[in-house]
Amino acid sequence: MIVAIPVKGYFAENCYFYIDDRTKHGFLIDPGAESYKLLNLIVRKGWIIEKILLTHGHFDHIGAVNEIRDALSVPVVAHKNSYSYLSDGYMNLSSQCGYPITVKVDAVTHDGDILRLEENNEFSLQVIYTPGHTTDSIILYSEKDRVAFVGDTIFKGNIGSYQFPGGNPKDLMKSIVNKIFSLPDNTVLLSGHSDKTTVGAEKKNATFSRIMIW
Ligand SMILES: [Zn+2]
Numbered sequence: 190m191i192v193a194i195p196v197k198g199y200f201a202e203n204c205y206f207y208i209d210d211r212t213k214h215g216f217l218i219d220p221g222a223e224s225y226k227l228l229n230l231i232v233r234k235g236w237i238i239e240k241i242l243l244t245h246g247h248f249d250h251i252g253a254v255n256e257i258r259d260a261l262s263v264p265v266v267a268h269k270n271s272y273s274y275l276s277d278g279y280m281n282l283s284s285q286c287g288y289p290i291t292v293k294v295d296a297v298t299h300d301g302d303i304l305r306l307e308e309n310n311e312f313s314l315q316v317i318y319t320p321g322h323t324t325d326s327i328i329l330y331s332e333k334d335r336v337a338f339v340g341d342t343i344f345k346g347n348i349g350s351y352q353f354p355g356g357n358p359k360d361l362m363k364s365i366v367n368k369i370f371s372l373p374d375n376t377v378l379l380s381g382h383s384d385k386t387t388v389g390a391e392k393k394n395a396t397f398s399r400i401m402i403w
Pocket residue numbers: 245247322341
């Protein structure tokens with residue numbers, strides 16, 4: 190099951206639970222704020238969170254990580270380039286917003302990695318490296334469930350921003366066109382800051398891909 194929880198810190202952000210219905214074990218993706226709300230839900234539902242997964246290291250996606258890791262003793266997993274963001278308030282934008290935070294990474298991922306639940310090996314997410322919004326952006330993809338957690342790389346009707354540290358418009362377009370648009374059209378895209386959409390719907394929007402693909 191997938192449960193989307195909107196949280197509000199400095200910005201509103203979508204945090205996601207990806208939970209195996211059979212074992213109630215699962216992953217928590219991008220807990221951006223309101224740790225108490227997320228922890229209450231975890232306890233109420235009886236979920237066992239095995240890992241906190243980060244689509245990238247911006248502060249509005251990591252604001253509740255430290256409290257939740259401390260409460261549950263679970264590892265934080267992010268792309269191998271995430272250290273420069275998670276360890277630096279300027280890079281993760283928290284300093285510019287007046288609430289500097291840093292987060293420690295426990296395990297790093299690489300393009301193509303499969304992240305499996307310990308309790309159920311068949312329940313997994315594939316890491317696809319999608320730089321452009323940041324240099325540590327990944328999407329987390331389930332072919333079985335036809336869903337991808339895309340962070341801030343693409344939104345419903347829009348693309349991610351590329352003006353922040355490490356952002357790069359060419360890389361962003363390559364990631365969207367080559368990595369996201371190559372997924373099946375009926376793949377649901379769950380982003381950090383918009384309603385859900387699909388690959389097919391965003392392809393229809395994407396006049397930009399013709400311009401930028403070169
Ligand atoms: Zn971001």
